[in-house]
Amino acid sequence: MKTHYFFAFDLGATSGRSILATVGGGKITLKELTRFPNKIISVHGKCYWDIYAIFEALKDGLKVVAAEKIKLDAIGIDTWGVDFVYLGEDGSLLNLPRSYRDPYTNGIPEELFKVLPRKDLYELTGIQIMNFNSLFQLYAAKLENSPALEKAHDILFIPDALSYMLTGGKVCEYTIASTSQLLNPKTRRIEPELLDILGLNSNVFRPIIMPGETIGFLTEDIARECGVHKAPVIAVGGHDTASAVAAVPADGENFAYLSSGTWSLMGIEVKEPILTQDSYEMNFTNEGGVDGSIRFLKNIAGMWLLEQCRKEWGGTGVHYSYNEIVELSDSVAGFQSFVDPDDASFANPVSMVVAIAAFCEKTGQNVPKTHAEFVRCIFDSLAFKYRYVLECLQKMAPFNIEKLHIIGGGSQNKLLNQLTANSINMQVVAGPAEATAIGNVMMQSKGIGMFDSLQEMRLMVRNSIDLDTFYPQDVHLWDSEYNKFLNIIQKK
Template structure:
């Protein structure tokens, strides 16, 4: 499998932080080791009524990561790659300059836009074409919002680049669109795997902004002469990996079986399975599942779940109030709280971007005539139990849509550090949970680079390599009767689940 040792560099950007990680593939041990070189916050910036990504700060931090890699003695980096969250993009003018800071997916410019687009195209037709879950912040709705609100911006634009594409362009001065991220826009046809010209024409959106996507594993340039001189580094090749971080995370699922269910657990939770083809059935549309392109010809049938954002926002609110509990302390408080007192639907729109998340949790419970959680521990317990129960709900629907049966659930990503949530998930799903590795997206990024460089043969071999290199913790279901009763109550309380 491995003819020699190799070092590559992954930049993994999440909605709250980013990191630069060096991966080392050792020819003697046949294992991967990783070292975090640089970590930085990713803080959205509100200007007036709009929320933006600080894209130039992110580019600066990427350059700092390259610099730190050199300072730490990694002079043999063979390539680098970037993965990030989906849907958001930047617009370039004809001269290659950026036209403003990219909008954040939680910006309110898309409020009400999804309904307008559905009225024009039709819900069934839009799903049949793209196979994508309807979320108000999808790229198609962002682009249509700009067309309505600021058409002059689109008139000035020459190229649309998703966030990793844009940062790669800053590094290489080469413009490329990567396939897995392109599939999250709701503008790419799921069957033809090309931009849907009929859809673009119907919405009067400028299709000439969109570049033909390249497949994951494609070399897409090298560091520019200017960056090499600025940082005093070599012209490191840049590779387009599975640039949607979920695509990279699923690459890193250490599954030895062909059919498996995964949960990529972070700010967002994404639960689903790999399929050979998109699932575009009436039931998939009714349940609002998504089909996203994966690496090497795979399709990800999955559902977005609000995830740890709920806990992060509770903590942020309490920090502003001077309480300053750590995440670990909040989990301990939740562990001590009384179980099964109240539940929320984590995906209710009221939790998308509230001013005060704890009050929103309380309001949901009030509106559904449940006990209202009062303390930090009670609120966090309510959120965590609800997440675990929602995971069961989506896992069972994934089985029905895919025609597969899963004896357990693989969880990857930073969320596995919350061991109580992992145990709750095992309890709720009443199946084994296999948690690990933590750095799922970064590892998927790294191994696709090694496949592109010829060190690893294929995706199956990459997953075996990860399984042999990183620990996986197994959780066994507990209190089956109590969690079964809780699931029935949860489904009654979260009544909107029946129509999503």
């Protein structure tokens, strides 16, 4: 079997990396080539991404490939969602893209709801309301009388903009467009009613293309500068979570997934969007997935609480490795106190330790005193919150959920994986940790004809990595404590 080489560019909101993937013999292997910081630039109170620096980092990765004398079969790019660039009529970038962390969208959803009620917007898009969604960024730009918006001939989301800079091809990839709150999940097209509200021409967004389609080939100039041949750039799951979910090593369809990291995303794959009163009230979202699927999911504050505690403890000179954190949690009894990880008080507190203690005191619980007790409180609370969201999912899912796949960096936390299995009373399968990069590469492979289906891709993922399986333990105890958790989060 021929060996194929793929270049995956995986760009996050704080850092990015380029990865070389080798696919052959029924397996995939990854090698990180470069890693770089991705910093927000603040100018006169406005926050931007330096897309030119990102583009240089992308080319640096290609230059490493050239130095290793490897001929690439394809290139794919995934990034975070919602952010975008404006292009002028001549194809030039009109300015640096604004960052979703820019406060210019504060209060903007409420302004837009005066024109289009919140419930009507959800019915049109199926996307949970978050003030940084592309729709609200564009409405904020309109209210600012943005000259870039006024002169925009094209609007490209970040992965599509980087592909354009490599190839000259302008596209609007399905999964990244779905994060914008501009896409109608039923038609899989940008919703004309929303463009009318924004005062935008219907052609400002290119027609939707699906993951696996070819965007174009490296331009002569880029190929020459980087020392590589004119490889095709394939549209992958441009939204990093879409790429991650593509790598879920499932052997059937009746599963839920948990993409676990700083933030956790729990959901299911469905063929049609779920737009019900329950999904609206529970604030679930319908985002695009590979093979035209819908990722019906909910965001959960994942390891954010723990990371902020670790940062705070580190400031006092106490540093814990990942293994030491797990040992800390396992060293104390569970179920001493619980928090709701998604409570507003944990969004960005001055002190996470103080915020957790205040929540416990407010709800009449034991207040954690030692670092070990804080860690165990977070782990128990996450395991129960995962159960809560999974039960909400099951109420709306068109099938019986039989197992939970945990992917991403959090899949390596064996203790939390076991606690989650105990909590949900369901089999948990953990891995791969590198789900986003693997999913990126799998869609490139499909794009050049190596695979015919998502099932074939997932079979290769299962054959390429070691998976850990966790089975429920102490179910009756966890059921009893879960009722306490529900009572506590309802008190807040």
